[in-house]
Amino acid sequence: AQTVTQSQPEMSVQEAETVTLSCTYDTSESNYYLFWYKQPPSRQMILVIRQEAYKQQNATENRFSVNFQKAAKSFSLKISDSQLGDTAMYFCALDTKAAGNKLTFGGGTRVLVKP
Amino acid sequence: DTAVSQTPKYLVTQMGNDKSIKCEQNLGHDTMYWYKQDSKKFLKIMFSYNNKELIINETVPNRFSPKSPDKAHLNLHINSLELGDSAVYFCASSPMSSSSYEQYFGPGTRLTVT
Numbered sequence: 001a002q003t004v005t006q007s008q009p010e011m012s013v014q015e016a017e018t019v020t021l022s023c024t025y026d027t028s029e030s031n032y033y034l035f036w037y038k039q040p041p042s043r044q045m046i047l048v049i050r051q052e053a054y055k056q057q058n059a060t061e062n063r064f065s066v067n068f069q070k071a072a073k074s075f076s077l078k079i080s081d082s083q084l085g086d087t088a089m090y091f092c093a094l095d096t097k098a099a100g101n102k103l104t105f106g107g108g109t110r111v112l113v114k115p
Numbered sequence: 116d117t118a119v120s121q122t123p124k125y126l127v128t129q130m131g132n133d134k135s136i137k138c139e140q141n142l143g144h145d146t147m148y149w150y151k152q153d154s155k156k157f158l159k160i161m162f163s164y165n166n167k168e169l170i171i172n173e174t175v176p177n178r179f180s181p182k183s184p185d186k187a188h189l190n191l192h193i194n195s196l197e198l199g200d201s202a203v204y205f206c207a208s209s210p211m212s213s214s215s216y217e218q219y220f221g222p223g224t225r226l227t228v229t
Contacts, residue, residue, distance in 0.1 A: 035217075039156075043203060045220035089156060101146070101209070102160040102171050103218060 002027040004094050006106035013082045014114050020067075021077040021109045023092030032096040034068065034075045035103070040088040048090070051075065082113045118142050119221035121206050127227045128196060135192045136224045138206030145211050146170075147189035148218065149181060152203040164189055165211075193226075201228045 004025045013019035025034070036048040051059045051068050058066050063080045079086055092106040119140045128134050140147065148171075149161040163171035167183045178194045193200060206221040 037220075043223045043225075045205060045207075045223075047217055050217065091158065101216075102148070102163060102173075103150075103158075104160075105158040108156045108158075 002029075002094055002096060002104050004092050004104050004106035006092055006109050008109045009107070010110045010112070012112040012114055013079075015084060016081055018078060018080050019082055019111060021079075021090055021092075021111070023075045023077070023106055025073050025075060025092070025094045025106075027073075027094060027096055029096040032094060034066075035093040035095065036064070036066070036075075036077045037091045037093060037105075038086075038088045039091065039108075040085075045091075049077065079111070084113050084115060087111060087113045119206055119208055119219050121204075121221040121224050123224060124222060125225050125227075127229065129229055130196055130198060132196050133192070133194045134196060134226070135190055136204055136206075136226070138189045138191070138221055140187055140206075140208040140219070140221075142208060142210075142219060143187075144208040144219070145186055146209045146216075147183065147186075148207040148209075149189065149191050150205040150207060150220075152205060152223070154202070158205070161191075162189075196226075196228045198228050201226055 032053045034051045038046045038048050049061045065078050067076045089108045091108045093103040122137045146165045148163040152158045161175050162181045164183045180192045183189045203223045203225050205223045207218040209216040209218045
């Protein structure tokens with residue numbers, strides 16, 4: 001079985017500052033994909049960033065970057081230059097071929113960006 | 116030009132009723148999914164279909180029955196609704212049943228059972 005854990009239920013950050021969200025996971029697979037999804041108050045699920053486990057280079061998408069530590073099974077998300085529109089729930093998710101391409105989600109971290 | 120659409124967006128009904136939620140994707144994807152998000156925001160897979168064939172069926176009460184008339188549609192029918200079925204239900208799709216492909220989510224359907 002695969003599991004995903006997000007240990008921070010809530011975080012707040014001042015506008016323009018940086019916040020880092022933690023995620024740890026467990027899987028016996030060697031090849032898998034990790035994702036961060038954003039869910040704003042509109043409840044739409046939006047893909048923020050994706051990381052292939054076989055790639056050592058950390059993924060980056062504009063102000064969003066990850067710190068992928070495969071040995072430690074850690075996948076943190078850094079939001080730089082936080083904007084008010086970043087206020088949302090953020091979900092870490094794991095997908096393995098063995099699991100049949102179903103996303104296993106963490107419990108989520110609520111991020112509040114303050115002006 | 117909505118990619119993944121769900122109807123209705125909100126559904127309020129009484130215990131014991133039968134209801135359906137419809138999902139359609141216009142992305143030409145082969146694989147579609149249903150996820151359930153409970154009141155604590157926890158998201159969990161329920162079903163997935165690939166080219167109209169069921170490939171994932173998690174431990175879900177058999178009151179829930181998915182139906183895929185074609186690969187662009189995946190509907191969810193729920194019989195004998197219970198209070199615990201209250202949740203947000205998300206439909207998603209991806210090009211293929213493969214981990215390397217992003218899943219695109221619909222807007223969700225908030226089901227409230229009273």
